[in-house]
Amino acid sequence: MNILVTGGAGYIGSHTCVALLEAGHRVIIADNLCNSNLETLNKITKITSKEVIFYQIDVTDESAIDNIFSKHTIDGIIHFASLKAVSESVERPLIYYYNNVISTILLTKACEKHSVKRFVFSSSATVYGKNKVPYVETMKLLPTTNPYGETKAISERILTDMAKVNPDWSVALLRYFNPVGAHESGLIGETPNSIPNNLMPRITQVAKGKLPRLYVFGNDYPTTDGTCVRDYIHVCDLAKGHVAALNKLSKGVHIYNLGTGQGTSVLRLIHAFQETNNIKIHYEITARRPGDIAECYADVSKAERELGWTAKRDLSAMCRDAWRFEKKHAGP
Numbered sequence: 001m002n003i004l005v006t007g008g009a010g011y012i013g014s015h016t017c018v019a020l021l022e023a024g025h026r027v028i029i030a031d032n033l034c035n036s037n038l039e040t041l042n043k044i045t046k047i048t049s050k051e052v053i054f055y056q057i058d059v060t061d062e063s064a065i066d067n068i069f070s071k072h073t074i075d076g077i078i079h080f081a082s083l084k085a086v087s088e089s090v091e092r093p094l095i096y097y098y099n100n101v102i103s104t105i106l107l108t109k110a111c112e113k114h115s116v117k118r119f120v121f122s123s124s125a126t127v128y129g130k131n132k133v134p135y136v137e138t139m140k141l142l143p144t145t146n147p148y149g150e151t152k153a154i155s156e157r158i159l160t161d162m163a164k165v166n167p168d169w170s171v172a173l174l175r176y177f178n179p180v181g182a183h184e185s186g187l188i189g190e191t192p193n194s195i196p197n198n199l200m201p202r203i204t205q206v207a208k209g210k211l212p213r214l215y216v217f218g219n220d221y222p223t224t225d226g227t228c229v230r231d232y233i234h235v236c237d238l239a240k241g242h243v244a245a246l247n248k249l250s251k252g253v254h255i256y257n258l259g260t261g262q263g264t265s266v267l268r269l270i271h272a273f274q275e276t277n278n279i280k281i282h283y284e285i286t287a288r289r290p291g292d293i294a295e296c297y298a299d300v301s302k303a304e305r306e307l308g309w310t311a312k313r314d315l316s317a318m319c320r321d322a323w324r325f326e327k328k329h330a331g332p
């Protein structure tokens, strides 16, 4: 299939392009490079020995989108392009609503105009809000605590409504848990363009000496060791979940949790990183981070049952590959 991948130069997008190319699909990337760089495209080719078609466009630009849909026969779209920093979304809500919601509207409009019937959307576990774990796809969504999360919930609703009036569409709403790690080649991975907020990039930056220590945000949560529990998933497993969704998708709207189903505490992840890579991570317990929830992990049985997909890589592989990439990566 010819797959249009918006945000394909980014972290999850680049790994998914590799998985798509390896599965025999052709890839057209649309990315404005606001949080990625061109070099990633060469690396995708280096890993797969296959070329991608690239358009440096903003997916809030309707005519630029239309140009791609007119030039290529597109069999399906995976829409990753989005801004994703939760705290920034609280400070600059309009930029988030504009970028993340307008892009979904315009891409959906282009799909309708050009009869593209397969749409895979990058959603997030954050849409579950304060539901009880494990999160199941049938749960009623609760309000999220930030504009970023709202843009995901709104985009889900737009796609759901559009699929109602286009009954021959197949839409997958993929709710990711916590993607970590990198491609085993060490060529592509996560390259935050400022000090990262997320746990794994902070661990690798402490390991590399870029940050003096890791602050663990709270050890008084009602969890086994008092630190927050998350469902970390290797980015290559997540990438394969997209290929499975594209291949297996039937008509209608289908929601899938993409996680491992395993909860891991902050301290457990630090220890796994230390043991796997034989590096000491200096950490200090500090106050809770506002907005954090104690536990977030998936019920993954639906993706297994309907897509035949499960995450294969364990915590040790996540820690090994994240560290391999950080060591190789020449960035700041």
Ligand code: NAD
Residues within 6 Å of the ligand: 006, 007, 008, 009, 010, 011, 012, 013, 030, 031, 032, 033, 034, 035, 036, 057, 058, 059, 060, 079, 080, 081, 082, 083, 084, 099, 103, 122, 123, 124, 125, 176, 177, 178, 179
């Ligand atoms: P990323 O920032 O690495 O990738 C996003 C890509 O989209 C970047 O290459 C960026 O340049 C591009 N982009 C953003 N706005 C654009 C626009 N208007 N026009 C064109 N390109 C644009 O992020 P990621 O971690 O790879 O996330 C991919 C998707 O998955 C996002 O939708 C994100 O919200 C979602 N998601 C990510 C996580 C996570 O922890 N990384 C968790 C849940 C959901």
Ligand code: UD1
Residues within 6 Å of the ligand: 084, 086, 087, 124, 125, 126, 149, 177, 178, 179, 197, 198, 199, 200, 202, 214, 215, 216, 217, 218, 227, 228, 229, 230, 266, 289, 290, 291, 292, 296
């Ligand atoms: C965050 C976002 C979430 C988003 C997800 C993936 C918030 C409140 N939530 O989730 O919406 O979908 O990233 O991008 O920002 N931690 C530390 N020290 C650190 C960094 C993190 O102790 O330096 C802890 C956090 O308190 C949390 C856990 O590690 O308990 C994981 O944090 P993080 O990687 O930021 O992911 P989430 O909080 O799950």
